[in-house]
Every structure is written in C-alpha cells, then in structure tokens.
Amino acid sequence: MAPEYATRGYLTNKADVYSFGVVILEVVSGKKSIKYKPNAESVYLLDLAYDLQEKGNLIALIDPILGYDYSMKEALTILELAMLCTNPSPTVRPTMSEVVRILEGKTQMKAPPLHAPYSADNFVRAKAMADIPLSIQSGGTSKKGHQTPFLL
Template sequence: MEKGSLTEVLFDGSNFKETLDWPKRVNICLGIARGLKYLHQDHTSGKVVHRNVKASNILLDGNLNPKVSDFGLAKLYDEENPYQFIKEIGTVVNMAPEYAMRKAITDKADVYSYGVLLLEIVSGKSNSKSEKNQGNDYLLNTACVLHSEQMLLNLVDANLSGEYDKKQALKMLDLAIQCINLSPTLRPTMLEIVSELEQISNVNAPFPSA
C-alpha cells in the first residue's frame, strides 16, 4: 500500500494533501464503506464488527484506493451476546457512545466510527484534535452545530478551494450526521450507506475494500 495510511495522506503529509481532490475523497469514502459492508453483510463466516474504524487503519495503494486494515479488535457478531465487546475498546475519539454507556454493541458501532471518518475526509481535519482558538471545539461538535444552523458546507476542506461538487458534499455530510446519531437504531446500515454513496459518485465497482 504505497501511500501508507489515510492519516499520513490526509493529516500528516502536506505534500500529499494536494492530491486529495474531491473525486478522490469520494472514492475513498465509498471504498471504505464497501469494505465495512463486506464485513457486516458479505463475509462468509458471518457478520464481523471491526470496532476500530479510524484513519490510521485505512491503507491506500498507489492510486489512493482504500483498504480497511488492522483487525486486532474485530470479532464475529453474536446476537445472543451483544455485550461481548464492552471490555475491549478501540480508539476513544471514534468510539460510538454506546461503548461508554456500557450498552449492547452491534455493527452500528462501526457505522458511528465511519461517520466520524467521513467528516474527517470531507473536512480534512482530525476529530482527535481541537481547532486553534476554539477551546475544546472538536470536529464532531462543530459538525453538529453547523448542521443545526444548516451550514454544513462550512466544514468542507478549504484546500479544495471551491473545486468540489456542493450537492455531493452536502449529501455526504448529511450522511455523516446520520451515522453519528446517538441512537444506534437510527443510524443507517453500511448497505444503505454504500447505496447512497454510489448514487452520489455514479460509480459501481463490485470488489470489496477489506
């Protein structure tokens, strides 16, 4: 995976950041979603919950095609024991709130983390870092405030310099807001997310990205 992790390309490598134009960001978001859909729905051994979806666990090849990696916390989902994941947790900043509330964990925890990642890719900002001069105003909080004010497009990475599809961006940000809903049952499934992103991007590649 020649380009390393999404963290390196999106946040750490200023020399790479210019290569992440809008179509490539859409492709990365769609590729990650397809990988998670494969784990949740198409995996031959049953439903797999990754539980640690974050930028550093997304690897990029030379063409910036993403692959979901690091399955150290991944487990087959057991509907009869939805509390099995509580003792082992992933990255706190991308963690679904049901982890902290000690409630049953399902594949919707991955959906929440994917929503955070979607916000990061569109904005070019990390949720693990607060904005300068903004106190503890993290990306997730900013997104929720801007959504309530119907100003979500203010989140789009300034490095894109207006060279992006505003309708696509708004749909993707709306989708991210759905993913980070506090109620797991109100979050979309990865199948629904993939379907929405395919409509947005008008791309239909069948191969999973995991």
C-alpha cells in the same frame, strides 16, 4: 468510538457505521476528531458539525484547501450522510449496506435528524468556532503554500 460502547460497553452492529461517519467528517473537513487540546480554541469535530448542521451551514465544514473544486451537491450529501451515521442513537443510523447503496445512488437518504451535541461542556466553544470562517481557524501554511486546517 460509538457512544453506546463508550458509555455502556454495548457494541451494536451499527458501531462501524458510526466510525465511518466520523471518518467522513475527518476527510471532508481536513480535521482530526480525536485530537483535543484543552484550551479555548479547541472543540470536538462532532460538536462543530452539529452546530453547523443546526445553523443550516454544514457545508462550511469543508476543508478550505479544496477551494471550490468539488460538487456542492455531492459534498452536502456526504456531510449529511456523515451526520446520519454519527447519530448517538444506533437505531437511527443506517446499516453499512444502506450507506453503500446511498453512496452508489441506488437509495435516497432519509433526512438526517438533528441530534444533541456530543460533549456538552465544549458545546459553547463549538458554537463560537462555527461562527468563525475555517480559513481563519487554520493553523499555518503547507509546503505548497496552502492553508493547513486547524486540527481539532
């Protein structure tokens, strides 16, 4: 849910962009953003993404199941787009038509600004989790023998 709606009940025309950014993060990372268990190992996906972005290691968010079978440049572009779309300020977020033009390669993306963590109470845990390789954070093995990602 877009922060402006969650905190003030104000729905902007950029709320869908925010949701799209969250979906991008979920798909690329293989993690759920809304599943939260109150324990020392759980953090919000957006907090983790913020910390990795701050460290210049946003690419570490990519689901380890993918191995290296993807374009690093395209993966980083889509992650940076997700961070731009999930900016707490709706005025900074692109419009959906701008998002589509970026995905089609017709428009260059503005550098996504760093933004504050989403849940300050869990940011310390997000910083700690960002230092642990995602392969260690995994929660088990799938039917095909692949590591299943740790769900947030």
